[in-house]
Amino acid sequence: MNFTIITPSLNYGRFLGDCLESVASQLNPDEERAGRPRDLEIEHLVIDGGSTDGSAEVAARFPHVKWMQEPDEGMSDAINKGFDRARGDWVMWLNADDRLKPGALAAILPLLNQSNADIVYGDWDFVDKRGTFQRHVKVPEWSRFVHVHHHCFIGSTAAFYRRSTVIDAGHRLRADFRYVMDGEFYARLDAAGLKFAHVPVKVSDFRMHGENLSQRHLGKTRDMEQILSAERQHVESRAIRRAYGITLFNDPYLNGLIDGLLWIVARGCKAFKKAR
Numbered sequence: 001m002n003f004t005i006i007t008p009s010l011n012y013g014r015f016l017g018d019c020l021e022s023v024a025s026q027l028n029p030d031e032e033r034a035g036r037p038r039d040l041e042i043e044h045l046v047i048d049g050g051s052t053d054g055s056a057e058v059a060a061r062f063p064h065v066k067w068m069q070e071p072d073e074g075m076s077d078a079i080n081k082g083f084d085r086a087r088g089d090w091v092m093w094l095n096a097d098d099r100l101k102p103g104a105l106a107a108i109l110p111l112l113n114q115s116n117a118d119i120v121y122g123d124w125d126f127v128d129k130r131g132t133f134q135r136h137v138k139v140p141e142w143s144r145f146v147h148v149h150h151h152c153f154i155g156s157t158a159a160f161y162r163r164s165t166v167i168d169a170g171h172r173l174r175a176d177f178r179y180v181m182d183g184e185f186y187a188r189l190d191a192a193g194l195k196f197a198h199v200p201v202k203v204s205d206f207r208m209h210g211e212n213l214s215q216r217h218l219g220k221t222r223d224m225e226q227i228l229s230a231e232r233q234h235v236e237s238r239a240i241r242r243a244y245g246i247t248l249f250n251d252p253y254l255n256g257l258i259d260g261l262l263w264i265v266a267r268g269c270k271a272f273k274k275a276r
Helices: 013-024 029-033 055-059 075-085 104-114 144-149 163-167 181-191 224-244 252-275
Strands: 003-009 042-048 065-069 090-093 119-127 133-137 159-162 196-207
Touching: 003 013, 003 075, 013 042, 013 055, 042 055, 042 075, 055 065, 075 090, 075 181, 090 163, 104 119, 104 196, 144 181, 144 224, 144 252, 159 163, 181 196, 181 224, 224 252
Parallel strands: 003 042, 003 090, 042 065, 119 196
Antiparallel strands: 090 159, 119 133, 119 159
């Protein structure tokens, strides 16, 4: 089987149909009707944490979907459940509010088959809640320094993991990471010696709708609950820098000053890589 796609979902039924349709459209039913094997084999696992908004009815409209609904400990735990069940040669996760580009899997499969990398990632577009294009994101070649000290620049919905060396080797998301689980995952895979490669394929649309986990806490506020949530997100990013990046001092405030300088340097390195 070529691909396993894992979609974690919880009360995102208003977007789920777009997501599932974008996967279903990657398949070519005309090939099967003509007696020829399909070009692509896709296993699509939707791991639902207990939606009450009609998500199950949405998923039932798509015969290709394998639906599983049970309580989980959050998004990372749901994705890990999908990793445990994955049978495809290449595994990705596609959030319930995102969607694949038409023909993306057929376009990227030859590049995956030619690659000796363990993690292969492409580019993506930002769209708004209605699915209208906002801007294109072209990402650079892998750099652990840029990834750790600037930001996680690999789109999780545009990345593919070789099952034999990543999933079967036991690599999983940390369930205690709620916001930057992909950033910690990629840094840890790099530290373990796995190889990353970028391919110039537009893989997916990343939907910005105001409720995204990584974006909902931006802006100034005096609301303590929002502040605590935002700080937890920042703490995860700082933990990644301490575990996988440059740490010069024992004092966290001095490290914070250095983090700011390294962020500027890493941002410049990223711009240079993109310009090459």
